Amino acid sequence: MTDVHAPQSESQPGSVAAEGAAGRLPGGAGRPAPSAGWLRWGWRQLTSMRTALVLLFLLALGSIPGSILPQEGTDAGAVQQYYVSHPGLAPWLNRLDLFNVFASPWFAAIYLLLFASLVGCVVPRCFKLVGTARTPPPRAPRNLARLPHSSSYASALPPEAAVARAAEILGGQRFRLRRPDAGGTDYWVSAEKGYLREVGNLLFHLALLGVLLSIAAGGLFGYKADKLLVEGQSFADTTSALDEFHPGRLVSGSDLPPFTMTLNKFTATYIQSGQSLGQPENFNANVSYASSPGAKPGTYNIRINDPLSVDSLKVYLIGHGYAPEFKVTSADGSVTYNAATPFIPASTSTFLSDGVVKAPGAATGTDLGFMGVFVPTAISNNGTLESIFPAADDPAVSLIAYYGNLGLNDGVPQSVYQLDTTRMTKLSAAPHLLTPGQTWTLPNGKGSVTFVGVKQWVSLAITYDPGQVPALVCGMLALAGLLLSFFVRRRRVFVRAVPAASGTGSVVTVGGLTRSDASGGFEEEFTELAAEIAAAEPNAGPNAGPTAEPSNKSEPGA
Amino acid sequence: MFKAKRRTVVTTTAVAAVLLGGALAATLLTSGSGKASASAGDGIVEYPAGHRPLAPDVTGTSLTGSPIRLSSYQGKTLVLNFWGSWCPPCRGEGTTFAELDKSYGPKGVAFLGDDVADTPANALSFTRSAGITYPSISDNGYLVVADFSQAGVQVSDTPTTVVIDKTGHVVGMVLGAALYSQVTTLINDAAVSS
Numbered sequence: 001m002t003d004v005h006a007p008q009s010e011s012q013p014g015s016v017a018a019e020g021a022a023g024r025l026p027g028g029a030g031r032p033a034p035s036a037g038w039l040r041w042g043w044r045q046l047t048s049m050r051t052a053l054v055l056l057f058l059l060a061l062g063s064i065p066g067s068i069l070p071q072e073g074t075d076a077g078a079v080q081q082y083y084v085s086h087p088g089l090a091p092w093l094n095r096l097d098l099f100n101v102f103a104s105p106w107f108a109a110i111y112l113l114l115f116a117s118l119v120g121c122v123v124p125r126c127f128k129l130v131g132t133a134r135t136p137p138p139r140a141p142r143n144l145a146r147l148p149h150s151s152s153y154a155s156a157l158p159p160e161a162a163v164a165r166a167a168e169i170l171g172g173q174r175f176r177l178r179r180p181d182a183g184g185t186d187y188w189v190s191a192e193k194g195y196l197r198e199v200g201n202l203l204f205h206l207a208l209l210g211v212l213l214s215i216a217a218g219g220l221f222g223y224k225a226d227k228l229l230v231e232g233q234s235f236a237d238t239t240s241a242l243d244e245f246h247p248g249r250l251v252s253g254s255d256l257p258p259f260t261m262t263l264n265k266f267t268a269t270y271i272q273s274g275q276s277l278g279q280p281e282n283f284n285a286n287v288s289y290a291s292s293p294g295a296k297p298g299t300y301n302i303r304i305n306d307p308l309s310v311d312s313l314k315v316y317l318i319g320h321g322y323a324p325e326f327k328v329t330s331a332d333g334s335v336t337y338n339a340a341t342p343f344i345p346a347s348t349s350t351f352l353s354d355g356v357v358k359a360p361g362a363a364t365g366t367d368l369g370f371m372g373v374f375v376p377t378a379i380s381n382n383g384t385l386e387s388i389f390p391a392a393d394d395p396a397v398s399l400i401a402y403y404g405n406l407g408l409n410d411g412v413p414q415s416v417y418q419l420d421t422t423r424m425t426k427l428s429a430a431p432h433l434l435t436p437g438q439t440w441t442l443p444n445g446k447g448s449v450t451f452v453g454v455k456q457w458v459s460l461a462i463t464y465d466p467g468q469v470p471a472l473v474c475g476m477l478a479l480a481g482l483l484l485s486f487f488v489r490r491r492r493v494f495v496r497a498v499p500a501a502s503g504t505g506s507v508v509t510v511g512g513l514t515r516s517d518a519s520g521g522f523e524e525e526f527t528e529l530a531a532e533i534a535a536a537e538p539n540a541g542p543n544a545g546p547t548a549e550p551s552n553k554s555e556p557g558a
Numbered sequence: 559m560f561k562a563k564r565r566t567v568v569t570t571t572a573v574a575a576v577l578l579g580g581a582l583a584a585t586l587l588t589s590g591s592g593k594a595s596a597s598a599g600d601g602i603v604e605y606p607a608g609h610r611p612l613a614p615d616v617t618g619t620s621l622t623g624s625p626i627r628l629s630s631y632q633g634k635t636l637v638l639n640f641w642g643s644w645c646p647p648c649r650g651e652g653t654t655f656a657e658l659d660k661s662y663g664p665k666g667v668a669f670l671g672d673d674v675a676d677t678p679a680n681a682l683s684f685t686r687s688a689g690i691t692y693p694s695i696s697d698n699g700y701l702v703v704a705d706f707s708q709a710g711v712q713v714s715d716t717p718t719t720v721v722i723d724k725t726g727h728v729v730g731m732v733l734g735a736a737l738y739s740q741v742t743t744l745i746n747d748a749a750v751s752s
Binding site (some may be wrong): 237238258262292358363 | 640643644645646647649650651652674675676677679680683684686687698699700701703704705707708710712713714715716718735
């Protein structure tokens with residue numbers, strides 16, 4: 001991507017301008033088929049820097065709705081909510097796939113084209129760089145004094161021997177050499193150094209391809225999943241156990257590594273005093289895991305930015321909350337519900353959380369449902385329950401009880417965080433406050449509910465990205481290649497010798513130039529090199545001034 | 559000069575638009591065919607004879623604490639239902655399984671549940687209300703599901719019902735809430751193969 005693939009003509013193939021520029025007529029002898037011309041033109045357009053930039057811009061533009069509109073993949077509930085609040089607009093947005101931007105065909109089309117554009121640009125460039133790296137130095141120019149750097153000295157040696165001596169010096173300094181064919185009367189040597197620049201350039205381009213392929217591999221073979229886990233609960237890595245599962249294009253449920261995990265304990269510590277009171281200090285999820293059911297188990301403390309690595313995937317800790325434990329007893333005294341129930345934090349600073357408990361009864365219409373608010377450190381502010389600290393120092397729940405039909409036996413999926421009260425009646429006008437161990441005997445003999453205690457839950461992100469490490473390696477190689485191409489100079493040194501006018505010895509001219517000297521320093525290098533070549537003479541003449549004379553330097557009297 | 563520049567911009571934009579349109583059409587066509595091939599008829603997967611995976615020999619504990627071993631069901635057609643009391647479709651199909659058990663139990667068909675991500679108290683409350691008398695493995699950690707997955711039988715969602723023949727091979731499965739007729743189809747398949 002370091003060059004611009006400008007089309008040979010801005011006009012379309014087949015147009016008068018294009019034909020005029022090429023100096024050929026359509027259908028003329030030796031002219032390729034028109035379709036081939038169109039294809040070549042299209043490919044040239046696709047692989048041009050302009051098109052790549054337009055596509056990159058479109059990619060950025062296309063990502064915007066993905067970040068401002070709720071997305072199916074990350075928050076399906078929010079999408080439903082958007083439908084409710086924007087009934088007219090939402091169906092249109094859905095038709096344009098704007099609720100699932102990153103999996104939409106038009107977004108895929110943009111990045112596939114961008115990928116093709118980049119590959120089409122980088123691959124030919126790589127071949128070109130290989131060619132450049134293999135090219136031998138050019139023949140020495142006739143007049144070396146015209147080069148940006150040059151010097152000359154008188155040598156006692158005949159021209160051939162003087163050039164051979166200079167070639168020895170240059171070869172010793174790992175210059176690539178080129179000599180004239182044997183038998184000629186022209187005595188010169190061309191030397192070139194700094195091919196590492198081309199190697200760096202090539203490495204950069206290949207690494208760029210590697211980055212693209214790594215990202216593609218991650219998208220095809222990787223997957224992401226989310227799982228909410230309460231203390232004491234376990235799960236195996238199967239699609240039915242995962243709350244969210246976003247597989248790559250070539251991933252199916254059978255590809256999931258069969259690791260198992262149990263959340264033993266979650267600990268969160270908060271700042272206890274000062275201005276930052278209540279700010280989180282540390283999170284630690286202690287888990288037991290095994291790479292497959294029945295394999296040797298291990299334990300690990302997952303922390304923020306310290307994921308668990310198992311079966312070549314990573315498990316990150318991305319959220320937490322409280323899961324109060326409830327025991328619900330029906331009117332006939334049988335236990336209908338006994339479990340820890342995850343509540344969702346409404347405030348991340350105080351962890352005041354909302355949730356519902358659904359306790360289906362033995363017969364239709366005898367269900368009990370509860371809407372609850374959980375506060376980890378409770379205070380009563382003018383009769384309103386509030387939380388003043390995120391740790392569960394003084395937990396309490398406030399419950400509103402309902403009796404009737406929860407609709408669970410209808411067979412229709414429903415959210416575990418919402419209570420459908422359309423077929424239920426409220427059992428008490430005011431919420432009932434419970435602390436751990438307390439039981440509320442419901443009015444009218446409908447049963448009871450006990451707030452048994454508090455557990456915590458964690459939200460885990462499970463990711464498998466086979467392209468991550470290769471992308472990192474390729475990224476580092478690309479950087480190394482870029483540095484090489486920036487700091488290594490491609491420089492040429494020429495030595496030419498002609499017989500001296502006196503008849504013995506020769507006059508040797510050394511010239512040098514660099515194709516890029518952004519970092520500077522070639523002038524000093526040339527001066528030292530010229531001095532070294534001159535000093536290698538057994539008896540250099542009195543006017544052997546190994547002085548670098550830039551050719552553009554004005555001569556006295558000129 | 560400016561005209562030439564404008565023409566370049568217009569040409570580039572037009573090319574990008576045409577390419578984008580083509581790629582979009584190609585992607586839409588590809589994704590369309592993918593969806594069509596993914597749809598399994600009526601939620602039933604039937605393995606052809608000779609290609610039926612062997613069910614894993616899972617062990618577990620019932621909701622009441624008794625040990626359960628899958629291999630002990632060999633010699634009988636087994637209907638294994640993966641469910642949870644928290645899952646409305648599972649509750650919806652509960653009475654269907656109670657009826658199936660009553661009809662096919664006396665004919666030598668065994669029924670077993672695998673209760674995932676649940677507590678025994680919640681699960682037993684449901685089985686009592688639905689009239690289900692056959693046992694269920696308490697599979698809080700989806701271990702039985704993982705074992706089946708390893709054996710090549712993807713229990714990709716809850717509920718799923720797997721039918722195993724007398725030789726321990728999986729005849730087929732119903733994905734999602736099962737209908738009475740779907741389960742009897744697989745029971746009949748198992749009877750034919752055995």
